Every structure is written in structure tokens, then in C-alpha cells.
Amino acid sequence: MEPTQNSSVSSVGLKSAIKTEANRLGFTLFGVTEPKTPDTLPDFLSWLAQGRNGSMDYLAVERAVARRADPRLILPDVRSVIVLGLRYPRPADLPASAASGLHGRVAAYAWGKDYHDLIPPRLEQLAKFIQSRMDQPLAYKAYTDTGPILERDLASRAGLGWMGKNTCLIDPQSGSYYLLAELFINIRLENDLPFTTDHCGSCRRCIDACPTGCILPDRTLDARRCISYLTIENKGNVPTELRPQLGDWVFGCDICQQVCPWNIRFASPEFDSGLSPQAENARPDLMAALSLTPHDFNRQFKGSPILRARRRGYLRNAAVVLGNFRDARAVPALAIALQSDSEPLVRAHAAWALGQIGGDAARQVLDQCSGSETDAEVLAEITAAQIACQDGGRSGIRAAR
Numbered sequence: 359m360e361p362t363q364n365s366s367v368s369s370v371g372l373k374s375a376i377k378t379e380a381n382r383l384g385f386t387l388f389g390v391t392e393p394k395t396p397d398t399l400p401d402f403l404s405w406l407a408q409g410r411n412g413s414m415d416y417l418a419v420e421r422a423v424a425r426r427a428d429p430r431l432i433l434p435d436v437r438s439v440i441v442l443g444l445r446y447p448r449p450a451d452l453p454a455s456a457a458s459g460l461h462g463r464v465a466a467y468a469w470g471k472d473y474h475d476l477i478p479p480r481l482e483q484l485a486k487f488i489q490s491r492m493d494q495p496l497a498y499k500a501y502t503d504t505g506p507i508l509e510r511d512l513a514s515r516a517g518l519g520w521m522g523k524n525t526c527l528i529d530p531q532s533g534s535y536y537l538l539a540e541l542f543i544n545i546r547l548e549n550d551l552p553f554t555t556d557h558c559g560s561c562r563r564c565i566d567a568c569p570t571g572c573i574l575p576d577r578t579l580d581a582r583r584c585i586s587y588l589t590i591e592n593k594g595n596v597p598t599e600l601r602p603q604l605g606d607w608v609f610g611c612d613i614c615q616q617v618c619p620w621n622i623r624f625a626s627p628e629f630d631s632g633l634s635p636q637a638e639n640a641r642p643d644l645m646a647a648l649s650l651t652p653h654d655f656n657r658q659f660k661g662s663p664i665l666r667a668r669r670r671g672y673l674r675n676a677a678v679v680l681g682n683f684r685d686a687r688a689v690p691a692l693a694i695a696l697q698s699d700s701e702p703l704v705r706a707h708a709a710w711a712l713g714q715i716g717g718d719a720a721r722q723v724l725d726q727c728s729g730s731e732t733d734a735e736v737l738a739e740i741t742a743a744q745i746a747c748q749d750g751g752r753s754g755i756r757a758a759r
């Protein structure tokens with residue numbers, strides 16, 4: 359049975375009070391929609407069928423797919439879904455890097471605290487607020503990237519914006535630097551009008567700027583080639599042909615949002631204080647990163663989204679970016695990683711990076727390690743890197759560095 363509101367509160371008054379409270383909690387975007395099968399469910403299913411989710415198997419689990427299709431499997435009495443947006447810093451406001459050292463780039467949503475920790479208590483507070491206005495118990499489910507729902511579909515249906523060609527949810531007033539969160543509730547609130555217009559027009563800046571060409575014409579991504587996937591979700595090797603495309607991205611990627619005219623013109627410099635940048639996490643020193651022990655890594659990134667990559671993924675990314683910099687100052691740090699890191703994944707990518715840098719010092723380290731390395735995959739990377747060094751020497755490209 360649907361719970362009744364306190365007799366003194368009208369449905370419109372309740373929605374407006376919830377919106378005010380949501381704003382107070384930092385959610386600058388707010389909308390309400392009905393819990394129905396997502397309009398874009400067929401797009402999601404076809405995306406899965408083509409394997410574009412890569413190793414993100416949790417997206418394809420049968421139970422999770424069924425829940426995406428039917429919100430009642432999430433909350434049987436669900437009547438409305440409140441969709442919220444929390445603003446994070448603009449990538450262009452990246453803190454200045456230190457004077458020396460080689461620094462990588464981290465996606466702006468991950469500069470501060472982990473939103474998976476920051477947002478849920480606020481959703482609980484919002485639910486408590488709603489409960490305080492009800493005569494009967496409120497049933498609810500709260501999500502922020504934490505459940506089997508299509509958050510962008512819900513957000514566009516709740517009127518928050520449209521799904522751009524880069525697949526991000528874009529608010530025409532303030533761009534796409536938002537994280538989404540939802541509250542499924544067993545009371546009915548008035549729906550907002552869905553966002554039905556497409557403001558991308560003939561623009562294709564995101565498609566042209568994406569370094570790996572993973573933005574597809576059907577408004578989905580091939581996640582397997584997306585730098586965000588490769589540096590965060592992917593737990594194995596970064597495919598050799600995609601390593602140069604990582605550029606300096608060591609965790610996530612913001613390029614397809616940074617080039618978007620809606621962000622260039624309208625993204626606000628204001629963001630939630632909980633997502634304030636921590637300089638050393640936003641622009642990390644990559645040589646220092648390579649020397650992080652498991653204990654140091656867990657301590658430095660406690661409470662940060664970067665923890666998700668795990669130490670071996672993060673150091674793998676750091677090695678790739680150092681390889682892309684092709685700066686001989688990185689050779690000693692890469693040499694130590696190749697000689698002594700306990701993770702074959704890190705050693706393999708350190709070898710690749712040394713091959714990219716080339717020169718006598720890098721070649722010597724590779725030659726030494728080819729005699730002592732026991733892991734077959736790392737040995738194969740060392741051999742490929744030795745060849746890359748020779749090629750560099752012949753062409754004279756790396757000798758000049």
C-alpha cells in the first residue's frame with residue numbers, strides 16, 4: 359500500500375520540499391520520473407550482445423539485466439524515482455603540477471573523495487527527510503553507480519538533460535560534469551517532463567577528439583577501447599596498440615567532455631566541496647607512483663576512487679604514461695619496477711615503457727632483466743622492448759632525446 363503523507367503536505371509541496379532539501383545536500387540537479395522499463399533497454403542489450411562491455415561481466419549478469427528492465431524487481435512498491443546530480447570540478451581547473459617530475463592526469467571526478475562513499479549518506483539523509491513528512495514507513499532504494507539501473511536513461515526521463523554523442527548526460531544549463539544518484543521510493547511524486555530534444559546537432563567534436571576512436575555512431579561506446587575502461591576497469595594488460603593513445607591519462611579520461619561546447623560554454627566553476635581536489639591525487643608524480651608499496655598505495659588512496667584500479671593497475675598505467683613521455687629521467691624508476699616489482703603486470707608494462715624511451719641506459723636494463731626474468735609474458739615484453747630500442751637507435755629518433 360502506498361504510504362500517506364502528513365495531511366498538511368500536498369504532493370506538489372512535498373516534491374518542492376524534497377527538492378530544496380536535495381539542493382541543501384549538494385545535489386544541484388533534481389528531477390522525478392516514473393519507474394518503467396527504460397526506453398533505451400534495447401540499446402543496452404545490443405551493446406552487451408556485441409561484447410562492448412569488455413570484462414565488466416557484472417553488467418551482463420542475468421539477474422542484473424532483469425532488474426534494469428523492471429524496476430519493480432528492485433523495489434516492489436516503487437512509485438517514483440528521484441534522480442539527482444552532484445557537480446564535480448571542471449577538468450580545466452586541474453591544480454598546477456609540481457615544478458619538477460613527470461606528472462600524469464586523473465579524471466576530474468576522481469580528484470577528491472570517492473563519490474561511492476560521499477553520496478550514499480546524503481541519499482540516506484534525503485530518505486530520512488522524506489520519511490519525516492510521511493505518516494507510514496517509507497520504502498526506498500538508493501543508488502549511485504552502485505546498482506543494476508541505467509542511470510543516464512533515468513536522468514534524461516527525469517528531465518535532467520540529454521544523452522550526448524559521447525553518451526554523457528548533458529544539462530543544457532551546466533554541461534556534463536555531474537555524477538548521478540537515484541532514490542527509488544514507494545510514494546508517487548509528480549513526474550518532471552522528460553528531456554526529449556537532442557542538442558548535439560551536427561557537432562562531432564567528441565567523436566573526433568577521442569584518442570582511441572571508441573565513440574560509436576549509435577550513441578554508445580566500445581568500452582574495450584575507452585581509456586576510462588582501460589585504466590580503471592581493465593585488470594589485465596593494456597593492449598599494446600592502445601598504450602600510446604593513453605597519452606598522460608593515468609586514471610580515467612575526460613577528453614570527450616572537455617571538447618564539448620556545452621562544457622566549454624556553460625560548465626560552472628562551482629563543485630561539491632566533498633569532491634575538492636587533492637593535488638597529489640589529481641596530478642600524481644608518476645616516478646613516485648612506481649615506488650608505492652601495497653601499504654603506501656592503500657594509505658595514499660584511502661577514500662579515493664583511484665583505489666578501484668588497485669595498486670597493480672595504477673602502477674601499470676603509470677608505466678605506460680611514462681613510456682608515452684619518452685623522457686630518459688624515468689629510466690631509473692622503470693628499471694627498479696622491472697627488476698623488482700612483485701607484479702608481472704607492472705614489470706611487463708615497465709619493460710614496454712623502457713622500449714619506448716630507448717637509449718643506452720634503458721637497453722642495458724632490458725638486457726640485464728632478460729637474463730633474470732622468469733615470467734613468460736614479461737619476457738615477451740622485454741624482447742619486444744629490446745627490438746623497439748634497436749629500431750629507435752637505427753632511426754635515430756630516440757638518440758636525439
Ligand code: B12
Nearest residue numbers: 398401465503509510511526527537538577586587610611
Ligand atoms: C559501465 C560504465 C562505464 C563504462 C562504459 C561507459 C559507456 N558509455 O557505456 C566506462 C568504464 C567506459 C565508463 C566511463 C565513464 N564513466 Co561510467 N558508468 C558506467 C555505468 C556503471 C554503466 C553504464 C552502462 O550501462 N553502459 C552501457 C551503455 C549502453 O549505457 P549508457 O552508458 O547508460 O548509455 C546510454 C546511451 O548509450 C543510450 N543510447 C543508446 N542508443 C541511443 C540512441 C539515442 C538517439 C539516444 C538519445 C540514446 C541512446 O542508451 C544507453 C543506455 O541507457 C554507469 C552507472 C549506471 N549504472 O548507469 C556509469 C556512469 C555512466 N559513468 C559515469 C562517469 C562519470 C564516467 C566517466 C566520465 C569517468 C571518467 N572521467 O573516466 C567516463 C565517461 C566515458 C563516456 N564517454 O561515457 C557517470 C556519468 C554521468 C553523466 N553525466 O553522464 C555514471 C552515470 C556514473 C554515475 N553514477 O555518475 N563508465
Ligand code: SF4
Nearest residue numbers: 568584585611613614
Ligand atoms: S573517456 Fe576518453 S577514451 Fe573514453 S570515449 Fe571519452 S575521449 Fe574516448
Ligand code: SF4
Nearest residue numbers: 522523558561564618
Ligand atoms: S561534443 Fe558535440 S557531439 Fe559530442 S556530446 Fe558535446 S555537443 Fe554532442
